[in-house]
Amino acid sequence: MKITIKETPAKTILVKSGLPGTDWVINPYNGCPFACMYCYAAQIARWKHPNDEWGSYIDVKINAHNLLFQELTKLQKKTGTKNFGSIFFSSITDPYNGVEAKYQLTRKCLMVLRDFGYEGEISILTKSPLVTRDIDILKKLKNISVGLTITSLDDAVSRFLEVHAPPVTKRIEALSELHKRGISMYAFVGPMLPYVVQKENELEKLIYTLKQIGVKEIWFEHINLNARIKDRLFSYLRKTNPSLIPLFEKTKVFAYQKNLDALIYKFVRNHSIKIGGGSVIRHNKPHN
Numbered sequence: 615m616k617i618t619i620k621e622t623p624a625k626t627i628l629v630k631s632g633l634p635g636t637d638w639v640i641n642p643y644n645g646c647p648f649a650c651m652y653c654y655a656a657q658i659a660r661w662k663h664p665n666d667e668w669g670s671y672i673d674v675k676i677n678a679h680n681l682l683f684q685e686l687t688k689l690q691k692k693t694g695t696k697n698f699g700s701i702f703f704s705s706i707t708d709p710y711n712g713v714e715a716k717y718q719l720t721r722k723c724l725m726v727l728r729d730f731g732y733e734g735e736i737s738i739l740t741k742s743p744l745v746t747r748d749i750d751i752l753k754k755l756k757n758i759s760v761g762l763t764i765t766s767l768d769d770a771v772s773r774f775l776e777v778h779a780p781p782v783t784k785r786i787e788a789l790s791e792l793h794k795r796g797i798s799m800y801a802f803v804g805p806m807l808p809y810v811v812q813k814e815n816e817l818e819k820l821i822y823t824l825k826q827i828g829v830k831e832i833w834f835e836h837i838n839l840n841a842r843i844k845d846r847l848f849s850y851l852r853k854t855n856p857s858l859i860p861l862f863e864k865t866k867v868f869a870y871q872k873n874l875d876a877l878i879y880k881f882v883r884n885h886s887i888k889i890g891g892g893s894v895i896r897h898n899k900p901h902n
């Protein structure tokens with residue numbers, strides 16, 4: 615897919631979060647070339663691109679780091695502290711999407727937070743091993759954790775649904791490297807795909823594999839199939855693999871979700887893994 619890249623200055627960058635568990639979000643980009651078929655941001659972030667296909671455009675907030683410095687300074691003057699609450703990268707893009715390799719806006723924002731001496735929690739969630747490029751800066755941040763999204767152990771599954779995102783095997787390698795280099799890290803298993811339920815041992819294998827590379831905390835999330843996400847996902851499945859549609863339909867059934875939750879609680883207990891987010895398996899909350 616051809617991607618249209620547009621450099622555009624933002625008016626604000628540190629934005630009050632509507633997501634539970636985080637106070638602020640930073641989105642150095644609008645749009646995401648990874649083009650995941652279940653992406654909730656596909657609807658949220660497209661107000662400037664109502665007719666463009668998700669994944670086909672990205673707006674680069676070219677002044678993100680300068681703006682962040684100004685906004686942090688202003689908040690410090692107002693509050694008298696260097697901790698305004700938790701900051702999350704990112705809610706409507708992947709902070710390490712492909713164009714980050716060139717523009718380095720996430721890196722520059724992290725440098726601003728480092729130089730400012732930000733004292734609040736900073737959390738990053740990505741599907742890209744590019745995050746390991748920034749280990750030098752991550753090491754200097756006081757309160758940082760980095761998550762990689764792992765929805766299966768199979769590159770074919772990630773390629774099918776997370777169309778242009780780096781393969782899951784590379785993400786697992788990135789988690790392992792973060793761990794070895796002393797960066798606090800976690801895995802995000804979300805959305806949980808019918809694939810891990812159809813083959814019960816796959817879910818346990820996934821949890822076991824993550825544990826083997828040093829993961830101590832996993833966040834789990836059920837798939838969000840609201841009307842718009844479903845439209846886009848199902849229209850893709852109709853073209854590619856219609857037999858999967860009933861399996862995805864089933865994920866909305868209460869009994870299905872309850873059984874899946876029970877399996878997760880059993881497996882994390884077996885492997886002494888902590889569930890992130892206050893031990894809560896999240897239901898239908900959108901995320902990267």
Ligand code: SF4
Binds near residue numbers: 650654655708776779
């Ligand atoms: S789910 Fe995340 S990585 Fe995938 S397209 Fe959406 S924002 Fe990008």
